[in-house]
Amino acid sequence: MRNFEKWGFNSLAVHGRYHPKCGPVNPPVERSSTYVFKSCEDGAKRFASGNKEGIYSRLFNLNCYELETKIADLEGGYGGIATSSGMAAVEAVYFTFLNPGSHVVATGSIYGPSRSILEKSAFYHKWGVRTTFLDTSDVDEVRKALQTPNTKLLFVETPANPTLSITDIAAVAETAANAHIPLVVDNTFCSPYLQKPLALGADIVVHSMTKCIGGHSNAVGGVIITKTQGDYHLLRDNVINRGAVLSPDNADLFNTGVKTLGLRMERMQENAMALARYLANNADVSWVMYPGLEDHPRYDFVMSGRQMKGPGGMITFGVKGGYESAKRLLNGLNLTTLAVSLGGVESLIQHPASMTHAVVSEDQRIAAGITNDLVRFSAGIEDIEDLVEDFDNAFKKL
Numbered sequence: 001m002r003n004f005e006k007w008g009f010n011s012l013a014v015h016g017r018y019h020p021k022c023g024p025v026n027p028p029v030e031r032s033s034t035y036v037f038k039s040c041e042d043g044a045k046r047f048a049s050g051n052k053e054g055i056y057s058r059l060f061n062l063n064c065y066e067l068e069t070k071i072a073d074l075e076g077g078y079g080g081i082a083t084s085s086g087m088a089a090v091e092a093v094y095f096t097f098l099n100p101g102s103h104v105v106a107t108g109s110i111y112g113p114s115r116s117i118l119e120k121s122a123f124y125h126k127w128g129v130r131t132t133f134l135d136t137s138d139v140d141e142v143r144k145a146l147q148t149p150n151t152k153l154l155f156v157e158t159p160a161n162p163t164l165s166i167t168d169i170a171a172v173a174e175t176a177a178n179a180h181i182p183l184v185v186d187n188t189f190c191s192p193y194l195q196k197p198l199a200l201g202a203d204i205v206v207h208s209m210t211k212c213i214g215g216h217s218n219a220v221g222g223v224i225i226t227k228t229q230g231d232y233h234l235l236r237d238n239v240i241n242r243g244a245v246l247s248p249d250n251a252d253l254f255n256t257g258v259k260t261l262g263l264r265m266e267r268m269q270e271n272a273m274a275l276a277r278y279l280a281n282n283a284d285v286s287w288v289m290y291p292g293l294e295d296h297p298r299y300d301f302v303m304s305g306r307q308m309k310g311p312g313g314m315i316t317f318g319v320k321g322g323y324e325s326a327k328r329l330l331n332g333l334n335l336t337t338l339a340v341s342l343g344g345v346e347s348l349i350q351h352p353a354s355m356t357h358a359v360v361s362e363d364q365r366i367a368a369g370i371t372n373d374l375v376r377f378s379a380g381i382e383d384i385e386d387l388v389e390d391f392d393n394a395f396k397k398l
């Protein structure tokens, strides 16, 4: 008898609830869009039962189910809903909780498209949704912004993207609960290995699984984890009916990737810590933002372990000379991969103002702290000596 409730993170990440008594160790990829009914009556019974298993793959697929259950267990939630991308997860949350005329309060430096769909799409133009973007690390400001009667959602990304500003989840959860609105946390940067927002009072967690959970930059997908059964059914129906489900093949890749999540996060964090110290001592670098460095504004909070198990694998830093020097640095790197995304086994580097956050206007970018000299680095699992040598060589070319 498997007692998964008592297992530690890594045991759960490897095994989940999949329990083969014989046959394949990994669930076979179930690549069928539809399922045979034993009889006409059997088909009618399945539709009437409310149990979506064995009908049609958009409604239920074994590989997605294994993944959803595992991630929900890792996050400590009621259930998980796998989606075709991280953006599909974010959009499903907006779509489910917002009405025409709703007001949202959100972290200013959330992922660019998570922000731009609130400012530029039908949410804004057709349904009149309005959003207050602010630095959610300031709980008093959050409290004030939630005073509007139409406020329906508090959406927080922490650490924020790419500023690495840290919001106290427990504090804003209390504020959201007092205002009777759901708190949604984008936990992509940390993964459930480093941070469990539901345990701190959040109602819903979203991830781009494309990042740390998958870990190998080989699949795009997202997941929503809810605390309650009610939210789970609301969001699941929404994702199924709007067709934003994950494919079985990508679910299989994520099921494989997530098994090593704990090991990868530890190694990425170790590399990030060493590289942050190296950058902090580099004459061509004007500033470094890494929650594991003593001068990060929330260093004590992060290192206390109250919210995060560690400072994570993401670093942002400013290159002296602004965009021109940043470009030369990024073009001069060899081992470190010049690409957007994050959380992969390979170290990735990008320039948010001209790449991930180019959709946000310059004024709003600067207000959110995304300056033109800012470079974002996602630590991979390479040998740290090779990463440092790569940066040394690239800095020499500035």
Ligand SMILES: Cc1ncc(COP(=O)(O)O)c(C=O)c1O
Pocket: 085, 086, 087, 088, 090, 111, 114, 157, 161, 186, 188, 189, 207, 208, 209, 210, 220, 221, 222, 341
């Ligand atoms: C924090 C965060 N949330 C959401 C997303 C969107 O995820 P996806 O690219 O899987 O749609 C990203 C993508 O970079 C992200 O960094």
